[in-house]
Amino acid sequence: AKEISDEEKLYRYNGVLYSTLLSPEEHLKCLEKMQAREDDIMLVAYPKCGFNWMVGVMRKIIAAATGVKSESKIPPLMEFYGPENLKVESVSPSPRFLGTHLHPNNIPASFYEKKTKILVVFRNPKDTMVSFYHFSNSNPALPSAKSWDTFYSQFMSGEVAWGSYFDHALGWEKKMDDPNVMVVTYEEMKQDLSESIRKVSSFYGFSLTDAQVQQIADASTFKAMKESSASSHGNMGNVFFRKGEVGDWKNHFTPEQSREMDEVFNKRLAGTKIGAKLNY
Numbered sequence: 001a002k003e004i005s006d007e008e009k010l011y012r013y014n015g016v017l018y019s020t021l022l023s024p025e026e027h028l029k030c031l032e033k034m035q036a037r038e039d040d041i042m043l044v045a046y047p048k049c050g051f052n053w054m055v056g057v058m059r060k061i062i063a064a065a066t067g068v069k070s071e072s073k074i075p076p077l078m079e080f081y082g083p084e085n086l087k088v089e090s091v092s093p094s095p096r097f098l099g100t101h102l103h104p105n106n107i108p109a110s111f112y113e114k115k116t117k118i119l120v121v122f123r124n125p126k127d128t129m130v131s132f133y134h135f136s137n138s139n140p141a142l143p144s145a146k147s148w149d150t151f152y153s154q155f156m157s158g159e160v161a162w163g164s165y166f167d168h169a170l171g172w173e174k175k176m177d178d179p180n181v182m183v184v185t186y187e188e189m190k191q192d193l194s195e196s197i198r199k200v201s202s203f204y205g206f207s208l209t210d211a212q213v214q215q216i217a218d219a220s221t222f223k224a225m226k227e228s229s230a231s232s233h234g235n236m237g238n239v240f241f242r243k244g245e246v247g248d249w250k251n252h253f254t255p256e257q258s259r260e261m262d263e264v265f266n267k268r269l270a271g272t273k274i275g276a277k278l279n280y
């Protein structure tokens with residue numbers, strides 16, 4: 001990647017910040033016309049909610065259910081594609097496994113028209129913020145966080161790559177009754193991974209045996225995925241598989257910040273279905 005300053009690493013598209021290097025304007029523009037297929041397998045997550053974890057799980061589910069082994073390398077997000085890769089995707093065989101961090105309103109319209117099944121991974125906002133903070137400091141494509149307090153303010157006001165956590169949550173709230181959308185939380189996966197694997201499989205119409213579910217769960221623990229991360233994620237392995245715990249926010253948030261987050265969460269997400277799922 002060419003050297004650019006921290007200030008240049010993010011730019012604004014339709015009011016939201018994106019990575020200049022990974023998803024430049026040209027990529028976002030041509031993505032709008034991407035043609036979906038009904039049988040696409042689409043995974044969406046706000047950054048740091050457990051996207052790579054679910055990618056690992058989904059690849060194993062797809063391989064077990066269809067016998068087709070998908071590539072195990074670091075998953076590209078649709079907004080990284082650009083015209084060339086979009087062309088490649090347009091002729092790749094079904095089912096395509098696609099992923100994105102985009103807000104639901106910015107996912108190409110075709111995915112809703114075709115009624116593509118969309119799996120959404122969400123995570124409690126405090127741990128998401130902590131994970132995003134560390135990620136910003138170890139991913140050269142993102143500006144490094146000046147300090148925890150600065151990053152805290154940026155996250156709270158949505159001035160981070162891919163925009164506001166709360167806007168994303170409220171965007172999915174509007175689709176909670178859509179039978180083609182299913183939300184699974186990081187915390188649920190942590191609590192009972194086998195159950196999450198069963199839920200995801202049946203959402204996509206795959207039937208797995210108990211032994212297959214168990215095998216996938218065993219291979220998808222934090223320890224197992226971290227150990228194989230050098231081959232799946234190269235030198236970004238330790239960046240994507242950092243700690244893998246619920247509640248690391250307690251080591252970062254001041255009591256005042258925690259209170260403020262609770263207030264904002266209540267103000268924006270109280271009484272919502274997604275808020276109830278994210279109850280932390």
Ligand code: A3P
Pocket residue numbers: 045046047048049050051052053127130131132134220221222223225240241242243244245248
């Ligand atoms: P932490 O930074 O809290 O450790 P994403 O893939 O969306 O970028 O999310 C990254 C977060 O998911 C990181 O959180 C990472 O450690 C966690 N993660 C990845 N694989 C995991 C697994 N198998 N079990 C638990 N957490 C996992």
